[in-house]
Amino acid sequence: MGKAKANAEPALLGRKKGLGFYLKRDWQLYVLLILPMLHLIIFKYLAYSGLSIAFLDYKVAKGYMGSKFVGLDIFKKVFSHRNFLPALRNTLLLNVLDLVFSFPMPIILALLLNEVRVKWFKSVTQTLLYLPHFLSWVVIGALAYQLFGVNNGVINSLITSGGGSAIPFLQEDGWWLFTYVFIGVWQTMGWGTIIYLAAITNVNAELYEAAKVDGANRWQQCLHVTLPSIRSTIVVMLIMQLGKVMGGSFERILALSNAAVPEYSTTIPMLVYDWFRSNKFSESTALGLFQSVIGVILVLVSDRVAKRLGEDGLL
Amino acid sequence: MAENTAAVQNGEMLPLNKRGWTVNRVINYIGDAVCWIIIAIAALSCVLPFVHVASKSVSEEAFVVANKIVLLPKGFQTEAYGRIFQDASLMRSMFVTVVVTASFTAIGMVLTICCAYALTRSDLKGRSVFTMMIMFTYYFTAGIIPDYLLMHNLHMLDTWWCLILPLCFAPYNLLIMKNNFQGSIPESLIESARLDGASHFTILARIVVPLSKPILATIALFYAVGRWNAYSDALYYIQRRTDLRPLQLKLYNLIVAASESFQMDAGAVQVTTNPEVMRAACIMFAAIPIICVYPFIQRYFVQGTMVGAVKG
Numbered sequence: 001m002g003k004a005k006a007n008a009e010p011a012l013l014g015r016k017k018g019l020g021f022y023l024k025r026d027w028q029l030y031v032l033l034i035l036p037m038l039h040l041i042i043f044k045y046l047a048y049s050g051l052s053i054a055f056l057d058y059k060v061a062k063g064y065m066g067s068k069f070v071g072l073d074i075f076k077k078v079f080s081h082r083n084f085l086p087a088l089r090n091t092l093l094l095n096v097l098d099l100v101f102s103f104p105m106p107i108i109l110a111l112l113l114n115e116v117r118v119k120w121f122k123s124v125t126q127t128l129l130y131l132p133h134f135l136s137w138v139v140i141g142a143l144a145y146q147l148f149g150v151n152n153g154v155i156n157s158l159i160t161s162g163g164g165s166a167i168p169f170l171q172e173d174g175w176w177l178f179t180y181v182f183i184g185v186w187q188t189m190g191w192g193t194i195i196y197l198a199a200i201t202n203v204n205a206e207l208y209e210a211a212k213v214d215g216a217n218r219w220q221q222c223l224h225v226t227l228p229s230i231r232s233t234i235v236v237m238l239i240m241q242l243g244k245v246m247g248g249s250f251e252r253i254l255a256l257s258n259a260a261v262p263e264y265s266t267t268i269p270m271l272v273y274d275w276f277r278s279n280k281f282s283e284s285t286a287l288g289l290f291q292s293v294i295g296v297i298l299v300l301v302s303d304r305v306a307k308r309l310g311e312d313g314l315l
Numbered sequence: 316m317a318e319n320t321a322a323v324q325n326g327e328m329l330p331l332n333k334r335g336w337t338v339n340r341v342i343n344y345i346g347d348a349v350c351w352i353i354i355a356i357a358a359l360s361c362v363l364p365f366v367h368v369a370s371k372s373v374s375e376e377a378f379v380v381a382n383k384i385v386l387l388p389k390g391f392q393t394e395a396y397g398r399i400f401q402d403a404s405l406m407r408s409m410f411v412t413v414v415v416t417a418s419f420t421a422i423g424m425v426l427t428i429c430c431a432y433a434l435t436r437s438d439l440k441g442r443s444v445f446t447m448m449i450m451f452t453y454y455f456t457a458g459i460i461p462d463y464l465l466m467h468n469l470h471m472l473d474t475w476w477c478l479i480l481p482l483c484f485a486p487y488n489l490l491i492m493k494n495n496f497q498g499s500i501p502e503s504l505i506e507s508a509r510l511d512g513a514s515h516f517t518i519l520a521r522i523v524v525p526l527s528k529p530i531l532a533t534i535a536l537f538y539a540v541g542r543w544n545a546y547s548d549a550l551y552y553i554q555r556r557t558d559l560r561p562l563q564l565k566l567y568n569l570i571v572a573a574s575e576s577f578q579m580d581a582g583a584v585q586v587t588t589n590p591e592v593m594r595a596a597c598i599m600f601a602a603i604p605i606i607c608v609y610p611f612i613q614r615y616f617v618q619g620t621m622v623g624a625v626k627g
Contacts, residue, residue, distance in 0.1 A: 032432060043465070131361045133616075
């Protein structure tokens with residue numbers, strides 16, 4: 001990078017050029033950057049200043065300046081709050097379950113789709129599989145209540161008409177956990193195939209030829225050629241997913257949770273929202289800050305691991 | 316010699332494939348069947364929920380109340396949809412969503428294109444500083460309360476702007492666009508235009524933008540669909556001005572949180588439609604725009620996702 005720059009800009013007299021030189025030469029580029037950078041400074045960097053209230057006994061009426069500095073007291077309060085540990089546990093639990101169940105599905109589907117030779121079938125099913133990716137969580141949540149409701153959900157009416165008893169998919173803690181994870185799998189399985197299908201098309205065709213000559217059937221080709229060839233993609237995706245175990249979509253959990261199932265649905269973003277609604281701004285900010293710091297650390301670590309394994313990484 | 320042996324091998328291979336029921340062929344057929352069945356089940360699971368809800372929304376209420384609707388409608392009515400189109404607040408929400416999505420996408424595109432082009436110029440002083448500033452915000456967000464307080468201090472709460480401005484410039488989209496500009500537009504083209512005395516504005520408008528239509532479409536769609544679907548920011552920012560609720564938030568209040576009820580037309584003597592039917596119709600009302608559009612835009616999304624994955 002540094003070298004390329006030096007070559008592109010041969011220093012005529014070997015003197016370092018002042019800022020004025022670049023401003024004069026590239027003023028048009030800087031003009032192009034004004035609006036985006038202004039946006040960044042106002043909406044992102046100014047917002048960071050709001051993080052200070054995690055260290056203040058913040059009262060809306062008093063503003064930043066009038067509120068008392070309390071050091072780490074807010075964090076102590078947050079960490080000792082009776083809902084904090086359950087929220088932390090739930091955040092990790094839901095994300096780990098997501099990882100375990102949602103992660104393999106796209107790989108399996110991609111391998112299966114790769115075996116389909118009939119073009120129309122492949123493109124039609126792919127289009128259908130992509131649908132959930134485009135839907136908002138509200139629509140998915142509303143759909144879930146239509147399907148999984150106890151009294152008027154179609155699944156339960158099928159179960160009861162078949163002689164079974166209704167299952168409280170969304171109204172009981174354990175079942176809710178199942179439904180939450182199931183919907184996650186459903187939502188991501190189709191879209192997740194894209195990366196793997198792209199990786200599969202890059203597999204060297206000669207490998208398949210060689211495998212055929214050696215008498216490998218399709219199942220064996222899939223297992224011993226395709227899968228090893230996309231292994232690096234799988235590893236990267238897995239590491240990146242591991243980096244997100246402290247994240248998780250607030251919209252998803254809000255759209256799927258209800259008052260009947262607080263046990264597992266109280267995650268950190270939900271707690272942030274709760275505290276926001278009861279005007280505990282400082283606590284809410286501190287909790288959010290805790291989550292994003294851990295999240296950033298995890299992402300950085302996972303990126304480092306991916307690079308250590310010789311992959312591109314994310315950064 | 317080598318060619319000959321290869322030809323012989325090929326010659327031996329061909330009839331082998333055509334021989335009757337070898338083990339491999341049986342495995343092939345079973346494999347095909349299993350593939351098709353699993354894929355078909357997965358694909359149907361994505362579309363059948365909508366078939367069910369759509370049927371519910373046009374069925375007569377007696378059947379809906381009795382849970383008789385599975386995939387096909389029983390009886391027929393469109394009254395529920397009629398009520399939706401008469402519901403002023405729902406129509407207003409749709410209008411808000413359309414206006415917000417359009418302005419959000421337009422502003423976001425202008426910012427992203429300008430920024431992406433400037434950052435592709437390798438001799439720009441401070442380029443890495445700008446890039447780092449941008450990427451930092453991608454990995455570390457201030458969080459919802461600082462964002463909320465910022466909106467409060469900028470006096471943007473309960474305005475159109477709080478739905479349009481804060482999120483309209485996304486680092487991830489910028490990165491995809493920048494990488495695409497770098498990859499798809501030859502440096503020599505821009506260099507020679509510069510030598511001919513073209514300004515950066517001219518180059519951007521006459522060369523870069525016309526040559527990058529697919530990626531521009533991709534990013535515009537990323538912005539538009541993202542904005543259309545999001546509701547958590549509105550949940551925080553739109554508290555008092557109920558007329559500024561976007562469709563998704565309205566739907567959340569109506570169906571998921573059930574904190575709001577359908578507007579009754581005062582005075583109009585109507586057969587009250589069953590809330591179940593209304594809910595189903597409402598879900599379809601919110602989902603149909605996306606369902607109709609996504610088959611045509613999916614390929615742009617696929618492209619964008621792959622570009623993003625190569626160097627996200």
